[in-house]
Amino acid sequence: MQFIDLLTQKDRIRTALLHRIESILDRGQFIMGPEVTELESRLASYTGSSHCVSCSSGTDALLMPLLAKGIGPGDAVFTTPFTFVATAEVISLAGATPVFVDVSPDTFNIDPDLIGMAVDEAVQRGLKPKAVIPVDLFGLPADYVRISAIADAYRLWILEDAAQSFGGSFMGRRAGSFGLAGATSFFPAKPLGCYGDGGAIFTDDDELDSVLRSIRVHGSGVDKYSNDRIGINGRLDSIQAAVLLEKLSIFDDELEARQRIAESYSNRLRNRLEVPRIPDGYRSAWAQYSVLAASAEERERHMQALQKEG
Numbered sequence: 001m002q003f004i005d006l007l008t009q010k011d012r013i014r015t016a017l018l019h020r021i022e023s024i025l026d027r028g029q030f031i032m033g034p035e036v037t038e039l040e041s042r043l044a045s046y047t048g049s050s051h052c053v054s055c056s057s058g059t060d061a062l063l064m065p066l067l068a069k070g071i072g073p074g075d076a077v078f079t080t081p082f083t084f085v086a087t088a089e090v091i092s093l094a095g096a097t098p099v100f101v102d103v104s105p106d107t108f109n110i111d112p113d114l115i116g117m118a119v120d121e122a123v124q125r126g127l128k129p130k131a132v133i134p135v136d137l138f139g140l141p142a143d144y145v146r147i148s149a150i151a152d153a154y155r156l157w158i159l160e161d162a163a164q165s166f167g168g169s170f171m172g173r174r175a176g177s178f179g180l181a182g183a184t185s186f187f188p189a190k191p192l193g194c195y196g197d198g199g200a201i202f203t204d205d206d207e208l209d210s211v212l213r214s215i216r217v218h219g220s221g222v223d224k225y226s227n228d229r230i231g232i233n234g235r236l237d238s239i240q241a242a243v244l245l246e247k248l249s250i251f252d253d254e255l256e257a258r259q260r261i262a263e264s265y266s267n268r269l270r271n272r273l274e275v276p277r278i279p280d281g282y283r284s285a286w287a288q289y290s291v292l293a294a295s296a297e298e299r300e301r302h303m304q305a306l307q308k309e310g
């Protein structure tokens with residue numbers, strides 16, 4: 001049994017996708033072709049953001065805004081320890097110091113009440129507090145109302161790690177659209193995944209958008225051979241953009257199916273295990289459906305029983 005059944009999903013989009021790929025092969029524009037521009041415009045309107053900058057992975061989508069904002073040695077960037085390694089890794093890659101803030105036991109997302117204390121401690125260590133990267137774990141957006149209030153008070157800018165939450169929402173706003181910038185991943189097993197690596201950054205900030213576009217292509221300037229800053233090779237392939245365009249056409253339907261299935265799991269498991277808590281006003285993209293067992297032994301027992309059932 002597969003974690004995500006990508007083969008069945010492929011059958012739904014196969015004909016239209018092959019058509020798109022064939023036209024890319026005929027045209028020969030494999031990098032940053034018109035599919036990439038079309039995708040960026042559709043994703044920006046999906047999240048309600050002014051800009052979408054597609055890129056080569058969720059990791060680069062997190063790294064690029066840090067580079068764009070000049071994050072570097074001596075800076076403290078706050079995030080949670082309960083995440084995929086890339087969230088903290090990019091802070092170190094930028095030369096800054098990751099400072100961990102514990103999660104709330106209800107949602108597993110960053111506990112806004114603990115951010116202030118972490119900032120004070122970072123200052124005592126001689127670091128300059130700059131930004132916070134809340135993670136929307138398992139598909140559930142973090143509490144951006146409380147996080148924004150604290151970030152404003154401490155003059156931190158927010159980079160939303162929406163790698164797992166694309167398609168989720170909080171108070172009617174879609175994941176990826178919170179903070180100064182939001183970063184998502186199109187790794188195949190993500191709620192919206194391509195057939196390789198891919199990612200995207202969302203922002204309403206015009207200046208940030210143009211710096212991100214430069215960083216994506218080696219810090220490119222106005223003409224092909226001028227390079228204004230240090231950047232990376234962070235482009236999205238045309239074929240991956242084509243995959244995402246087709247998957248986007250069935251995405252809302254898939255999110256509804258995930259929601260229906262998650263409810264069905266919760267109804268059946270509630271009496272045996274602690275099931276996910278989705279607070280009022282939130283929608284999860286259900287990147288993962290996770291349950292808590294009462295003890296390590298109980299967890300092991302459930303895992304063995306499930307493995308026995310295949």
Ligand SMILES: Cc1ncc(COP(=O)(O)O)c(C=O)c1O
Nearest residue numbers: 057058059084086163185186187
């Ligand atoms: C929370 C989180 N952040 C960042 C990433 C990195 O994304 P990618 O694998 O596309 O680089 C992932 C996905 O693996 C993730 O789950």
